[in-house]
Amino acid sequence: MNSRSILIYGGGNCEIASVLDEELNHITHLSRAGMKVFARGHFFNNSCIAMYRRFKELKEDIGESGQGGVHDYFYDNGQVVKTCELKMKAASSETFEEFLKVASLKIAGDEVILILIGQGDLSGLFWDFSETPPTCISYKRLVQILMDAFEGKVKKLSLIIDVSNWHNVYLPLCLSQCHLIESVFIYERKKPLEIFPIARWIDCAFDEEYHWTLATYLYFGGYKVDLHPVWWHLCEKRWRDYTSFPSVRSFEEFYTIYKKIVMYYGTSNRIYSKILREKAVFDKQYVTTKDIQVYFEQEYLCKVSEEEIEKWLNELKICTDYYKG
16 A cells, blocks of 8 residues: 555435445455555434334335444554544534544554545535434535645545445546545445445455556446636636537537546436436535425425425434434
8 A cells, every 4th residue: 555545534414324334344454555545433322313214215125233432443553453443423524624633643644534424415415313403514525624634744645435426527526626626436326225335446446456546446336527727717607608608509509528528437327417407505504304305306206395394303312413413
């Protein structure tokens, strides 16, 4: 690995708690010399996870997690330490900043690979349903946190992002404003509730046959993002032209640039989704009931009334408050 460290932050105070818990536990079985990994996951307790089973589209797929709370995993050259704080905490901008501060004390290296795993929508990521109202971290705030945490401390910062829903223009546009980031790979889930396979990625990416970035593109479907700010300035301009005056010509002018800086590696012939012409607020901290309704429908093809979502959130609050105590 030379002077390289892996950081993993997982927001699992949502329906992915069980799969995230299982994936992070694989860190305890790593066997790699010269590797440092520091991971943190925010988890619902199992009784809170069970409340998702009221939605029939999720009932069969929602798994079971261990104890809820905040779990840390530190792997250093064959030695692993797992610690658990059993009180539930929000996966917020403040706790993300706290994670990066702790990480700076545990890891050192010229190159840092940061893996982010959570749920999200067009506006932000790390949705956390343990808060009232539910919270998220906006793309704009994410970039500011990264710059504050890594400026002057690392030479290379690479991102692997696994988020259920993301805005294909505005997320990379925000990231392009952070000059510290050398590479970005956005993972494409094969199905809902399937997250980035960390342990399998480590086995594939660091077998020394290829550079780890190339191995990631070869073995895992997703998007390689070129963050050159000049290209993104032009891409955003073409995007605004298209959304203001949609036509075949304006879309082609946008897409001609876009496909050169967001390269798709996967099994389908993916083109840019026109549904993302929908407006979104890119600096918001809270998630509305309407946001959740749209999220369930897009992610799980699950049509739920706002009234039912409100009932679910109220019951979830009682459960999460118990484990925050």
